[in-house]
Amino acid sequence: MPEHRLLLRRHLGVDFTNLANYIKYGGFAMWKRGLELGKDGIIAEVKASGLRGRGGAGFPTGTKWGFLPKDGRPRYLVVNADEGEPGTFKDRYFLEEDPFRQLEGILLSCYAVDAHVCYIYIRGEYWHSKDVTERAIADLYKAGWLGKNIQGSGFDLECYVHSGAGAYICGEETALIESIEGKPGMPRLKPPFPANYGVFGMPTVVNNTETLAAVPCILEMGGDAWCKLGSPRNGGTKLVGVAGHVKNPGLFEVPMGTPMREIIYDLGGGILGDREILAIIPGGSSCPFLTKDEIDVPMDFDGLKDVGSMLGTACITVIAEGSDLIKVMGRVAKFYQHESCGQCTPCRQGTGWLHQIVQQLDAGAAGEEAIDLLIDACNRIDGNTICAHGEAAAWPIRSIAKKFRPQLEAEIRSRAAASA
Amino acid sequence: MVDPVPVGPAPDAAALAVQFSPQAKQQIADLLGRYPRKQGALIPVLWLAQEQFGWLTPDVLAMVAAELGLAKSTVLATAMFYTMLYKRPHGRFHVQICTNVACYLRGSDDLVKIAIDALGIRPGETSEDGLFTLEEVQCLCACERAPCLQVNRKDYFDVTPENLASLLTQLQTEGLRLGPSIGWPDADESDNHPAEAAHA
Ligand SMILES: Cc1cc2nc3c(=O)[nH]c(=O)nc-3n(C[C@H](O)[C@H](O)[C@H](O)COP(=O)(O)O)c2cc1C
Numbered sequence: 225m226p227e228h229r230l231l232l233r234r235h236l237g238v239d240f241t242n243l244a245n246y247i248k249y250g251g252f253a254m255w256k257r258g259l260e261l262g263k264d265g266i267i268a269e270v271k272a273s274g275l276r277g278r279g280g281a282g283f284p285t286g287t288k289w290g291f292l293p294k295d296g297r298p299r300y301l302v303v304n305a306d307e308g309e310p311g312t313f314k315d316r317y318f319l320e321e322d323p324f325r326q327l328e329g330i331l332l333s334c335y336a337v338d339a340h341v342c343y344i345y346i347r348g349e350y351w352h353s354k355d356v357t358e359r360a361i362a363d364l365y366k367a368g369w370l371g372k373n374i375q376g377s378g379f380d381l382e383c384y385v386h387s388g389a390g391a392y393i394c395g396e397e398t399a400l401i402e403s404i405e406g407k408p409g410m411p412r413l414k415p416p417f418p419a420n421y422g423v424f425g426m427p428t429v430v431n432n433t434e435t436l437a438a439v440p441c442i443l444e445m446g447g448d449a450w451c452k453l454g455s456p457r458n459g460g461t462k463l464v465g466v467a468g469h470v471k472n473p474g475l476f477e478v479p480m481g482t483p484m485r486e487i488i489y490d491l492g493g494g495i496l497g498d499r500e501i502l503a504i505i506p507g508g509s510s511c512p513f514l515t516k517d518e519i520d521v522p523m524d525f526d527g528l529k530d531v532g533s534m535l536g537t538a539c540i541t542v543i544a545e546g547s548d549l550i551k552v553m554g555r556v557a558k559f560y561q562h563e564s565c566g567q568c569t570p571c572r573q574g575t576g577w578l579h580q581i582v583q584q585l586d587a588g589a590a591g592e593e594a595i596d597l598l599i600d601a602c603n604r605i606d607g608n609t610i611c612a613h614g615e616a617a618a619w620p621i622r623s624i625a626k627k628f629r630p631q632l633e634a635e636i637r638s639r640a641a642a643s644a
Numbered sequence: 645m646v647d648p649v650p651v652g653p654a655p656d657a658a659a660l661a662v663q664f665s666p667q668a669k670q671q672i673a674d675l676l677g678r679y680p681r682k683q684g685a686l687i688p689v690l691w692l693a694q695e696q697f698g699w700l701t702p703d704v705l706a707m708v709a710a711e712l713g714l715a716k717s718t719v720l721a722t723a724m725f726y727t728m729l730y731k732r733p734h735g736r737f738h739v740q741i742c743t744n745v746a747c748y749l750r751g752s753d754d755l756v757k758i759a760i761d762a763l764g765i766r767p768g769e770t771s772e773d774g775l776f777t778l779e780e781v782q783c784l785c786a787c788e789r790a791p792c793l794q795v796n797r798k799d800y801f802d803v804t805p806e807n808l809a810s811l812l813t814q815l816q817t818e819g820l821r822l823g824p825s826i827g828w829p830d831a832d833e834s835d836n837h838p839a840e841a842a843h844a
C-alpha cells in the first residue's frame with residue numbers, strides 16, 4: 225500500500241532543521257498565499273479542509289478558531305507539543321526533524337486568528353526537541369520570520385518555547401494553560417473554554433503540533449483538495465505509527481480512513497515471528513483496545529468510534545499472541561494512577577483501585593471476580609471527573625476486561641496453577 | 645495585565661542563603677519579558693535554579709520566590725507538582741528506563757534487571773556515592789525504537805542488554821572521574837575525590 229507523504233519527509237534525506245533547506249523545498253511560500261487569502265480566507269480554507277485536531281479529540285480546527293470572541297482582548301496561540309500519550313511518537317518527528325513546518329503553521333494560524341504571542345509547550349523529557357525548536361525559532365527571528373513587522377507585512381508575532389517538567393496531565397489543554405501560568409498542572413472546570421478564558425485569562429486557541437503542521441499544506445493544496453485525500457468528515461492525510469510486536473515499527477503517513485490492517489501488515493511488516501495478533505491499541509493507551517477481528521477498521525476518527533474506540537494519536541501498538549495481558553494492563557493502570565492530578569476523587573482514588581486490582585491479579589492473589597470488580601470501578605470513574613483523564617484511565621481497562629475475558633481467565637488460571 | 649493578588653508576602657531578598665548567578669539573572673530578565681504575569685516565568689526559572697544548584701532545596705525555592713515576588717507556598721506548590729523538578733538530590737547520572745507497554749513488549753523488564761544488578765540500587769533509589777539514580781519511567785514517546793531509555797538529557801533507542809551493560813560501565817568510569825552531581829550533600833567542591841569518599 226502506498227504511503228501518501230505530504231508532511232513526513234524523512235525519505236528525502238534532507239536536513240530540514242536547516243532553514244535554507246526548508247525554504248528550498250517550498251517552505252514559507254504559503255506566507256504570501258496567506259496574505260492574499262487574508263485572515264478569513266485562511267480560516268475558510270482550514271474549514272473546507274475538514275482538518276480535525278491531531279491531539280486526539282478530533283475537534284474541527286477551523287470551527288475552534290471561529291469560537292474566539294471578537295472583543296478586542298489580546299489572543300494567544302498555545303501549541304500542544306506535550307506528547308505523552310503512551311504509544312505515541314508523531315509530534316517528536318516535527319519537533320526534531322522538521323521544526324519549521326510547525327512554525328510556518330504557527331505563523332499562518334496566528335495571522336488568521338490575530339494572535340501575536342505563541343507559546344509552544346514542549347514535553348520536559350524532549351530535550352532534543354526543545355533544542356531544535358529553540359534554534360529554529362532563533363533562526364526565524366534572525367531571518368525576519370518572527371518578531372516585529374514580519375517580512376514587511378506589518379504583522380507581529382512573538383514565539384516562545386515553554387518547557388514542561390514531567391507531568392502527562394499537562395497535555396490536557398487547560399492543565400497546559402495552568403502550567404504556562406506557572407501553576408500546578410491541574411485541569412480547569414469547563415466552561416469557560418480556552419477560546420474565551422485561556423492563558424492569563426485571555427482568548428486562546430490550543431492546537432496540537434501536527435494540526436498546525438498541516439496548515440501550510442492545506443493552503444498549498446487548497447482546503448477542498450486536501451479534504452478529498454481522506455475519508456468523508458476526516459479530511460487529509462495523517463501520521464500513523466506502528467510499534468510493539470511488528471517487524472517494521474515506524475512512523476508513516478496515509479490518507480485518513482486507510483484500513484488498519486494495511487498499516488499493520490503492509491507498512492508495519494506484519495507480526496514478529498508471524499504470530500497472530502492478541503490485541504491492538506489503536507492510538508495511545510487511553511483508547512479502548514481492539515481484538516484481531518476488528519483490524520479492518522478504517523483509521524479515522526469515525527471508523528474507530530464506530531468500533532467503540534478512538535483514533536487518539538493514531539500511533540498503533542500491536543500486542544502479539546502469547547503476551548501477558550494482565551501485565552500490559554498493569555502498565556496502563558500504573559501510568560494513569562501516577563499521572564492523575566488528584567483533583568477529582570473518582571480519578572484519584574479510582575485509578576489507584578484499578579492499579580491495585582490489576583497488581584493482585586498479576587500476583588495471582590485475585591480470581592475471576594476481580595474482572596467484574598475492574599469493570600465496576602471503571603464505571604464509577606468515567607463521566608464523573610473534571611477532565612478526560614478519568615475516561616483515559618477507565619476505558620482501556622474496561623475494554624480489556626470486557627473484550628478479553630477468556631484470555632484474562634486463562635492467565636488467572638495459569639497464575640493459580642503456577643503458585644499451587 | 646495586573647498580577648493577581650499574591651497569597652502571601654515574598655521572602656526578604658536580603659535574608660537569602662543562596663543567590664542566582666549573574667548569567668541566570670540575565671536569563672530571568674529575558675524570561676520575564678515573555679509572560680504578562682511574573683508567575684508565568686516560574687517554571688522556566690525553577691529550571692534555571694535546578695541547573696545551577698542541582699536540586700530545589702528550601703533555600704533555592706525561597707530565592708526563586710524572592711526573585712519573582714511570589715509567596716514561598718506558591719513556588720513550593722508548583723515545584724511539588726512536577727516530577728522533573730527535583731525536591732531531593734539526584735545522582736550524577738539519572739538512568740530512566742521506559743517500562744510502558746511498547747517497551748515492555750520489547751524487553752524493558754530485562755533492562756531494569758540489568759541496571760539493578762550493575763548499579764546495586766532499585767528503581768527510585770540513588771546510590772550512596774551520588775553517582776546514579778535509577779528510575780522506571782513511562783513512555784518516552786519513541787516507541788518505534790523500543791526499548792528506550794534516557795540518561796540525563798540523552799535518549800538511547802533500540803537498547804539491548806549488551807548496549808546497556810556497556811553504557812553503564814562507561815558511565816561508572818566517567819562518574820568516578822566527575823564525582824556526584826551538583827548539590828549532592830556530601831560533595832565537597834574543593835579537592836575531595838568522590839571515589840575515595842564513597843569507599844571511605
Ligand atoms: C489526559 C489528556 C492528555 C492529553 N495529552 C495531549 C497531548 O499530549 N498532546 C496533545 O496534542 N493533546 C493532548 N490532549 C488533548 C488536548 O486536551 C487538546 O484536545 C488538544 O491539544 C487540542 O488540539 P487539537 O484540536 O489540535 O487536537 C490530552 C487530553 C487529555 C484529556
Ligand code: SF4
Pocket residue numbers: 393410411563564565566567568569571572609610611612613614
Ligand atoms: S480527571 Fe483526574 S487528572 Fe483530570 S482533573 Fe480530575 S483528578 Fe485531575
Ligand code: FES
Pocket residue numbers: 310311312742743744745746747748782783784785786787790791792
Ligand atoms: S513505551 Fe517506551 S517509549 Fe513508548
